[in-house]
Amino acid sequence: VARYGKAQKEATRQRILDTAGRRFKRDGIDGSGVATLMADAGLTNGAFYAHFSSKDDLVATTIGDQLRAQCDQFSQWAEQPAGMEAAIRSYLSEEHRDHPEDGCPSAALLDEIGRGSPEVKRAYTAGLLPVVEAMAAQLHPGDPQAAHGPVLSIFAQLLGTLQLSRAVDDPELSRRLLQHGIDTALSLWAEHADCA
Amino acid sequence: VARYGKAQKEATRQRILDTAGRRFKRDGIDGSGVATLMADAGLTNGAFYAHFSSKDDLVATTIGDQLRAQCDQFSQWAEQPAGMEAAIRSYLSEEHRDHPEDGCPSAALLDEIGRGSPEVKRAYTAGLLPVVEAMAAQLHPGDPQAAHGPVLSIFAQLLGTLQLSRAVDDPELSRRLLQHGIDTALSLWAEHADCA
DNA sequence: TGTACATCAGTGAACGCGCGTTCACTGATGTAC
């Protein structure tokens, strides 16, 4: 028998997920503690376990949530003409490089996910597939399945370039990385695109 | 006036760096504590500060050391014919995917480096350039400078693919990622190569 | 409609633990004579 309105609890849970997404992407998963994270969400540490069974549970759920958001966002880009080019330019922008907390969860967290628990990897895999499918439907509307390989390679190149641009100390080199990354991604996209 | 043999201390320091490199790549930087790391190197925690001024100092130094090792390793590949193809196949092998502690520091640590201190980023940038130069000299012996852009894009694609293959839960998908990554990297390499 | 009650999201202190760092010390070493 549900006593409290389910809606309030659900809203709080989503607030925790949003806060966790931003914190993880900014400070890393290992770099974000439960107590400070809950404080950011306007709650105290104890309330955490009314919503998640452990930090690992939160990590897995947050990653799924972040990828769902990214997939929705990409679908919006895809609706307009030349959406893919705009999406690539936005992905490899200085804006995105400088604001990981608002950006791609893969670029911010991928090597931590690779070291994560099976649950975390399962959540990542499940969340990644719809993103890949959405991109593949753009690249090869006729046979999306065949486009998975190229899409994954392009995604890897985008994400690697963004990480490099963030890790590098020299602003000029960082800028060139983004610029060459855009050129390479666009040419890979054009090469595999189904323009027939 | 140097009392102890400089050589012993240098050997110990290098042992700490090797241990740190493996631990960081396996468990992450935030996931590796100074005390356990020193125990792995056969020492106690207190000795650490005879070699490094802080953990951050160790991190920056280790990253520089790891990239130097990677650069030497790549130069060895480059000496034999078709070395680049062999290097790419080795980079995107299941062996490399399954043993990050022996592998590429960029693939294992890049997003943690992006969140690191200015010293860490400086060490990464300084260490990355020789690797890029070595690859560029292979791609465009005539004008290596012009090859920096393509080399960085290929490197980004390799490193992103390896991270994805580690983060993904599905063995079949992971295998396909590596396979398509090899194809894409080889075609990018061939496209920019100076075969004249 | 008003009151008594059960629920449970959220509180906040406490738990044991590992973190990065400090420090008084030990003892093997290379040097000086």
Place this chain on the structure above:
DNA sequence: TGTACATCAGTGAACGCGCGTTCACTGATGTAC
């Protein structure tokens, strides 16, 4: 060559702190009558 000494790499306990998690509790809520 033998002895006294200064050096300093390495020891191991301790520091305050934040970690993930537990737990007795509070008090606003929706329900029952």
